[in-house]
Amino acid sequence: EAxxxxxxRYLITVTGKKLTVTCSQNMxxxxxxxxxxxxxxxxxxxxxxxxxxxTDKGDVPEGYKVSRKEKxxxxxxxxxxxPNQTSLYFCASAPRVTVNxxxxxxxxTRLTVT
Amino acid sequence: xxxxxxSQPEMSVQEAETVTLSCTYDTSESDYYLFxxxxxxxxxxxxxxxxxxxxxxxxxxxxxxxxxxxxAKSFSLKISDSQLGDAAMYFCAYRRTSRGGSNYKLxxxxxxxxxxxx
Numbered sequence: 001e002a003x004x005x006x007x008x009r010y011l012i013t014v015t016g017k018k019l020t021v022t023c024s025q026n027m028x029x030x031x032x033x034x035x036x037x038x039x040x041x042x043x044x045x046x047x048x049x050x051x052x053x054x055t056d057k058g059d060v061p062e063g064y065k066v067s068r069k070e071k072x073x074x075x076x077x078x079x080x081x082x083p084n085q086t087s088l089y090f091c092a093s094a095p096r097v098t099v100n101x102x103x104x105x106x107x108x109t110r111l112t113v114t
Numbered sequence: 115x116x117x118x119x120x121s122q123p124e125m126s127v128q129e130a131e132t133v134t135l136s137c138t139y140d141t142s143e144s145d146y147y148l149f150x151x152x153x154x155x156x157x158x159x160x161x162x163x164x165x166x167x168x169x170x171x172x173x174x175x176x177x178x179x180x181x182x183x184x185x186a187k188s189f190s191l192k193i194s195d196s197q198l199g200d201a202a203m204y205f206c207a208y209r210r211t212s213r214g215g216s217n218y219k220l221x222x223x224x225x226x227x228x229x230x231x232x
Contacts, residue, residue: 042222
């Protein structure tokens with residue numbers, strides 16, 4: 001089944017403890033992206049990747065890192081999480097940017113930082 | 115920068131009735147895409163309907179249809195014969211037409227929470 005898989009689904013951590021949220025897609029998509037969803041703000045893009053080893057900042061990149069060493073994986077790294085990063089996170093992927101295709105979303109990761 | 119505005123934080127509808135969710139957007143582009151996504155309590159982001167700006171005909175998907183007014187920059191979603199399973203948060207989103215090397219970014223509105231009453 002074609003899908004975007006995020007893990008974990010829920011994560012509770014403490015301030016300053018490094019964490020990684022994994023994202024994997026099995027559709028051979030070139031494009032991948034991370035969004036965060038906050039009440040009253042909708043979804044906002046954190047980082048995106050056009051292809052392997054090509055990443056760039058979205059609208060709210062502060063406090064996050066990403067890497068794209070393989071086409072299928074795009075982990076989101078929080079080196080020193082803070083309570084304002086408590087949010088619902090979504091990974092998404094799409095075929096080549098020039099193809100008219102909707103984004104495929106993962107099922108989300110609910111992160112709580114205390 | 116593009117912005118998307120959903121002016122109705124919450125809406126409610128009786129089962130089997132029709133409801134319309136509003137969305138306006140701001141852009142200087144002439145070619146772009148517009149989307150409605152549904153997010154049920156399971157948190158999944160489900161694409162409901164998509165509209166290409168260059169198409170004058172309004173998109174339709176079963177009970178879901180849009181009223182796309184390009185000059186007014188308006189993109190409302192109409193749900194006919196509402197069902198209990200339609201209860202969800204609905205997001206309107208904008209995406210510029212992709213050109214080589216550009217970000218495939220969706221700009222979302224803040225969402226409208228739809229309640230369906232039996």
